[in-house]
Amino acid sequence: MKYLFLLNTATGGMPESLSSAEYAEMSAAYESAVTAMAKAGVLIECAPLRPASSATTVRVRDAETILTDGPAAEIKEQVGGYTLVECADLDEALKWAATIPAAQAGSVEVRSVVATQPPA
Amino acid sequence: MVGDLGIAEDAVQEACLAAVAQWPAAGWPANPRGWLVGVARHKALDLVRREARRGAKEEAAMRELGWPGHPGQDPGWPGPGIAGPAAPGPVGQAAGGTGDELELILMCCHPAIAPAAQVALTLRCVCGLSTAEIAAAFLVPEATMAKRLARAKSKIRDAGIRLRMPARENMADRVGAVLRVVYLVFTEGHKASAGPALVRGELCDAAIRLARGLAVLLPGEPEVTGLLALLLLTDARRPARTDSRGGLVLLADQDRSRWDTAMIDEGETLLLTALRAGQPGPYQLHAAIAACHSTSRDAADTNWREIAALYGELIRYEPTPVIEANRAIAVAMSEGPAAGLVILDAVGHHPQLGRWPQLHLARADLLSRLGRAEDAAGAYRAALELEPTAAERDFIIRRVGELTPDAAADGSVGWPDDQQPGRRT
Numbered sequence: 001m002k003y004l005f006l007l008n009t010a011t012g013g014m015p016e017s018l019s020s021a022e023y024a025e026m027s028a029a030y031e032s033a034v035t036a037m038a039k040a041g042v043l044i045e046c047a048p049l050r051p052a053s054s055a056t057t058v059r060v061r062d063a064e065t066i067l068t069d070g071p072a073a074e075i076k077e078q079v080g081g082y083t084l085v086e087c088a089d090l091d092e093a094l095k096w097a098a099t100i101p102a103a104q105a106g107s108v109e110v111r112s113v114v115a116t117q118p119p120a
Numbered sequence: 121m122v123g124d125l126g127i128a129e130d131a132v133q134e135a136c137l138a139a140v141a142q143w144p145a146a147g148w149p150a151n152p153r154g155w156l157v158g159v160a161r162h163k164a165l166d167l168v169r170r171e172a173r174r175g176a177k178e179e180a181a182m183r184e185l186g187w188p189g190h191p192g193q194d195p196g197w198p199g200p201g202i203a204g205p206a207a208p209g210p211v212g213q214a215a216g217g218t219g220d221e222l223e224l225i226l227m228c229c230h231p232a233i234a235p236a237a238q239v240a241l242t243l244r245c246v247c248g249l250s251t252a253e254i255a256a257a258f259l260v261p262e263a264t265m266a267k268r269l270a271r272a273k274s275k276i277r278d279a280g281i282r283l284r285m286p287a288r289e290n291m292a293d294r295v296g297a298v299l300r301v302v303y304l305v306f307t308e309g310h311k312a313s314a315g316p317a318l319v320r321g322e323l324c325d326a327a328i329r330l331a332r333g334l335a336v337l338l339p340g341e342p343e344v345t346g347l348l349a350l351l352l353l354t355d356a357r358r359p360a361r362t363d364s365r366g367g368l369v370l371l372a373d374q375d376r377s378r379w380d381t382a383m384i385d386e387g388e389t390l391l392l393t394a395l396r397a398g399q400p401g402p403y404q405l406h407a408a409i410a411a412c413h414s415t416s417r418d419a420a421d422t423n424w425r426e427i428a429a430l431y432g433e434l435i436r437y438e439p440t441p442v443i444e445a446n447r448a449i450a451v452a453m454s455e456g457p458a459a460g461l462v463i464l465d466a467v468g469h470h471p472q473l474g475r476w477p478q479l480h481l482a483r484a485d486l487l488s489r490l491g492r493a494e495d496a497a498g499a500y501r502a503a504l505e506l507e508p509t510a511a512e513r514d515f516i517i518r519r520v521g522e523l524t525p526d527a528a529a530d531g532s533v534g535w536p537d538d539q540q541p542g543r544r545t
Contacts, residue, residue, distance in 0.1 A: 087280075090279045090281045112280050
């Protein structure tokens with residue numbers, strides 16, 4: 001079963017103001033978490049996102065495309081990255097989700113992915 | 121602890137044999153036929169497993185959950201397992217209870233499911249209560265309960281919660297969650313938080329069946345044994361807890377000859393077995409406290425000093441104002457109401473505890489013992505404002521009437537009839 005981890009952080013995306021030492025520390029923490037997932041063979045792909053402030057939200061209403069500058073909802077935490085894994089069940093997925101640094105400062109939402117065939 | 125599926129299965133088999141072997145000594149279970157069906161199912165299941173190990177079980181669980189590919193199936197689990205009443209029909213068919221019971225209970229009590237839904241799901245899937253019965257127990261419309269159960273089942277299906285033994289390192293936490301659910305079911309039955317009835321016997325019975333099942337599935341776990349002992353020792357007092365009109369009878373005023381001595385004996389024996397393992401825990405301590413009460417010939421004979429010490433131990437596991445308040449009552453009983461009132465008033469300022477009617481009932485009791493009738497009546501009124509059950513409300517109104525005879529003369533305790541608090545809608 002595929003699970004998508006939505007990494008919620010205060011800014012959504014890469015922190016904007018970090019010293020180079022802080023940045024290196026954070027990168028190392030993420031590197032170590034995803035390396036463990038890759039070694040266990042569960043990791044499909046993962047990436048951080050640019051900050052939520054750079055988001056553009058698209059809505060189509062009455063055939064008209066409406067664009068909003070910013071994320072879909074203004075909430076305390078925004079999606080700041082994602083991790084896609086293949087796990088046997090929720091217990092395994094939750095175990096890996098807890099290893100992601102975002103779970104400590106923010107939160108990680110675990111969503112199971114519907115199995116579909118992508119268009120050829 | 122068992123983390124490996126094969127080992128767990130073997131353990132379940134052995135547990136069932138052990139249960140049969142223990143019957144003559146431990147007394148026959150309340151529902152021997154239910155137990156027999158449960159044990160027979162295990163044997164049948166064993167045969168099924170030899171043919172197709174894990175596949176058959178998963179397939180059955182998926183069908184029971186109403187997964188696609190099984191049209192016409194009731195989305196609820198069809199039958200109770202060992203913890204439920206005896207189901208008619210031949211055993212060994214994949215008609216119900218084919219999933220391993222412990223894994224089933226663990227799945228229903230999965231921490232990814234909301235606690236209220238864990239309780240409902242366990243009652244439905246493990247105890248075999250109907251949706252209507254569970255809805256009645258929690259005083260919600262049947263449609264609401266059906267929706268809650270459906271949502272929990274969808275969560276299991278969609279989120280990929282599987283029927284399996286948790287990893288070794290998570291086992292203690294997961295079993296803890298199961299014990300909590302069983303305890304919640306019992307406490308809701310023992311002292312219903314809502315509704316006209318003070319005691320909901322069917323919920324007490326369901327919880328004890330569950331605890332018995334767990335004790336068989338997890339033999340030698342002191343906290344599991346401790347929980348079963350606690351439920352038996354507490355439920356043994358059920359016949360004496362209400363009067364002929366359903367009114368509350370306080371522990372001190374109960375007719376102890378109506379207590380169920382067989383249950384008390386069984387509870388005591390189980391508690392001693394659990395304590396001998398030398399791994400104390402909150403359920404064993406609660407059971408020890410219950411035993412202090414249930415084995416006292418009369419209220420005056422109660423060893424309150426021992427109870428106060430046990431609550432003192434319990435605070436290490438449950439550092440809550442509720443436990444501290446209980447300790448205060450025990451101290452009041454052993455050292456006098458003034459000593460207890462000091463502790464009680466110290467914890468009474470806790471915002472959560474202020475919403476707890478029992479705190480005000482306890483204060484009222486200590487104040488009336490100290491001869492402070494007016495203060496006691498005030499504390500009883502404070503308890504009334506926190507919506508106690510109907511039986512408690514009647515008890516409180518009676519006590520206020522005794523403390524302030526003038527006010528009670530016209531049947532009022534200080535409110536116009538239509539504004540009396542504590543009334544349930």
